[in-house]
Amino acid sequence: MEIREKENRQVKVKVSHLTKKFGDLLVLNDISFDVEKGDLLCVVGPTGCGKTTFLNSLTKIYDVTSGEILLDGHPADPKKDHIAYIFQGNSTMPWLTVEQNVAFGLDIRHVPKREKQELTDRYLEIVGLTKYRRYYPKQLSASMLQRVSIARAFATEPELLLMDEPYGQLDIELRFKLEDELVRLWEMTGTTVIFITHNIEEAVYLGEHIMVLTNKPTTVKETMRNPLPRPRDIAAPEFVRLRERVTDLIRWW
Amino acid sequence: MMIKFLKKYKYLLISLASVAVVLLVWYLLIDVMKMTKSSVFPGLEKTFRTFIAKLTQKKPDGATLGQHLLESLKVCLLGYSIGAVLGIPLGIAMAWNKWCDWLIRPVFDLIRPVPGLAWTPMFILIFGIGIEAKAMVIFVNSFVACIVNTYTGIRQTDELHLWVGDVFGASSWQKLTKIAIPTALPMIFTGLRTALGGSWMALVAAEMLAASKGLGFMIQQARYISRPDLVIVGMLMIGIVGLVLDIILQKIETMVAKGMNAQ
């Protein structure tokens, strides 16, 4: 615990004056914030407020218009930094088996065969898909596919994990299950996670910190610490109070 | 028991009956009632005899059915494979690299609308009536079909998959080999099959115009000497070989591109 406290003071991601325009449309307006190492930051904002644009700028899928994103003090570059991204919707490769999908990121990074096999096996086991390793994505359900994506992301042991409404399309029961799974993996690996969602309850349940964004052009409305101990109880009064506070912030949209 | 059997196989039986009726009508009209001269429409029995005889006889066109078949296959597969080997990489390059696309596609678009067999007269004048002219016609056919389909296939690559590659830090080459080409594989196979069908057809046309061997030559010769029985044998042979080639490619496709069509 103490080690974690110490690590927490290290800044993993530093975003300063991030601005992004598509043509004349201003999507992100001068966003600045820090994410500490080992944090689990939940970003909430209304649908279409540029949350995805924000993540995509982080990974250089989009070029930013101005501003800077620093990872450990240098500009973020997926070719050097170990970043992983879990997309909204199914992003598995239909031509690869479950096992090959989980190993995809490791393949890209030329991880030696033995190590690759070990990591793949371990994360297949963790998300409970060992039995399905030889299946193709077409043969799996939506939640299993999302678990493949999660395993694929964690298998690369990323320093920074970005998640873009990964559970938006799943039913409640599966969402709870995968949320718990995420918390477990996060506690186990100490990865820094940025988790985007429009679901306030999900944000309060998962986040160490919660960042509320405004409507377009997007800026940061408020960032708050979430002191609730884990495992959290969504029916507990403190939980409800915090959830309502976040909801209040969002009412102003 | 009998009724159950009939019900279960009702449609299969109807299919069999349908073919049987056609053959029977053919047999009755031509073989029994002699409605037309056998130099116009051959009898069923005669056609069948011709087929058996042609397996071993070289008359009247100088080669057995098997020799004609081998000759056709040889030319077809030669031109076809060269076309595929050159066409697929070029299609990939054009779809993946915008400069390749912008510089090569205009010229390619000029050549593309010309059906492969229209090049036959030109190649015959240049190369004579040997194997080269025919192989070139087949080559053009297969080359164009492979480029078109490969190009379309690569262009279908899902942007999301490329992002996944980007986030893991994939190089452009990795994105091509690990994402775009697997995406395009089914389309590449469609191209290979279209190309093979087109090549086979173009070959028959080329052989009818200029050849001294091959199935197209055989049916054209048989026509000159009014042997419709031999023409029909040749046509059926051409059809069957085309079908077999297509089935072989289909089998290879299901083996190679598994996840794309597994259910």
Add this chain to the structure above:
Amino acid sequence: MNKKQKNITELICAVVSILTFLILWHIGVKGELGRLMPGPLPVIRMFFATLFGGTIGSRTMIIHILYSLIRVMAGYFLGAAVGVVLGLSMGWSRLVEAVFSPLFRIIRPIPPIAWIPISIIWIGLGEDAKIFLIFLASFCYVTLNAWSGAKNVDPDYLRAARMLGAGKRQLLFTIVLPASIPSIFAGLQVALSSCWATVLAAEMVRSSEGLGWIIIAGMNNNDMVQIMTGILAIGLVGMLLSMIFRKVEARLCQWNKSGS
């Protein structure tokens, strides 16, 4: 690069590319190859000279083109009409399918061009025989696609329509036919290019007019300029046909995204 710059660059590339091709061709035939191949200039000159004014054989280029086009259209539409009806019926009724599918399966793999000798024996190679060949080319592709289109209609649509009390006839015309249209159009497109190739082959084998005749007569007279002029015309008409087809398809299948 923004969009406008990109379009301009692309246009410049296209011009550079085609010019390079023509120049290479022009220079290439200066030497040894020139005895076999004409350069681009004589071909283009001949094309325009014969388009309306001069003649190839006894007709102008435009008349040759019209001959080929009319043959194609006659056989194409005939084959398409029969193909759509037969294909849809095969997809709709198991009985029709059982009767016709084995016969269709026997005929389909035989390329239309391979029918040329037998049709000469049967009906000579006059206009009707040529149209018959083109009919076959169009018929096979259209039937196949209409058939698979009708067979692959989403059963949910049928169930939903039945729940709303649609009769058999209504099902066929309001569900099966529209749902098969994309597949039918795909068939029509392949059929069109196949018909275009078939008419050339038929004209090459026997005829006294049309684009196929131009190139084969060029071969017989050792006239490479005429062959290449013919090829140029074939390519232009082929390009025009597929452009028109795409326009029509886009108009008719606006709801279908893959139609673009």
